[in-house]
C-alpha cells in the first residue's frame with residue numbers, strides 16, 4: 332500500500348515537472364512597448380513580455396522603481412532601444428536587479444539599435460547642446476524597414492535564449508517577414524500623398540518617419556533636445572514659418588503640448604498628435620496603421 336502511494340506520488344511529481352517545463356515561458360523585460368509587441372509576434376506564447384514604459388511615458392526619463400527592478404531580476408531576456416535612449420535609468424536598473432543573464436555581453440541582452448544604422452550621429456559630441464545622443468538618433472521604431480532588420484536579429488536571439496524551440500522562432504520570423512513586407516507596401520502606397528509635406532516637430536522624435544515617408548522638417552520647437560522651448564526660440568520659429576508655410580505640426584502624445592498649441596493658435600497649422608508607441612492590446616501592425624491614418628486624416 333505504502334509503496335503504491337509512493338509510486339503514485341513519484342508519477343505525479345514527474346508529471347508536474349514535465350508539464351511545468353513544457354510551459355516554462357521566457358520572461359522578457361522590454362524597455363518600450365514596441366519591443367514587447369515585436370517579441371510577442373516573434374515568440375507567441377513562448378514568452379511572457381513586460382514593458383517598463385507605456386506609450387504615454389517618456390522613454391528617456393522614467394524611475395528605476397522597485398517593481399521594475401523586481402521584474403528585471405526575473406527576466407531571461409532584456410530588449411531595449413539602446414543608443415543612449417534609456418541611459419538615464421537602465422544602467423541603474425541593471426545594477427540593482429543584479430541579473431547576470433541580461434547584462435551587456437550576455438545572450439539575454441538585446442539592444443535594437445545595435446542592428447540598424449542610426450541617423451544624425453553627431454560629428455562632434457557636445458553635451459552642452461542638450462540631450463544629444465553620441466550614437467545617433469535613437470527613435471528607430473518609426474521606420475518599418477529598420478523594424479524588419481531588428482526582428483530578424485531578435486529572432487536569432489530568441490533561438491539562442493531558448494534553443495529547444497528554435498524551429499518555432501524560425502517559422503514565426505518567416506511569417507512575420509511576409510506579413511510585415513505586405514504591410515510596408517500598403518503603407519508606402521497610402522502615404523504617397525505625404526511626400527514632401529513640410530512639418531514642424533516638438534522633439535526630434537520623427538527623424539526615421541521623416542526619412543521613410545520623405546517628410547521635410549522645417550523647424551523643431553525644442554531649441555536643443557530635451558530642453559523646453561522659451562519665448563525667444565518660439566518667436567524665431569514663427570518668423571521662419573512666415574517664409575515657408577508648414578503643412579502640420581507633429582508631437583507625441585506623451586509630450587507637453589503647450590508650445591505646439593501656442594504655435595497652432597498663431598499660425599493655424601494643423602496639429603497632429605501621434606501615439607509614440609503601441610498601446611495596450613494593440614499590435615505593432617495596428618499602431619503603424621493608426622499613425623498612417625492620423626497623418627492622412629490631417630490632410
Ligand SMILES: [Zn+2]
Pocket residue numbers: 391469470534535536556
Ligand atoms: Zn529623443
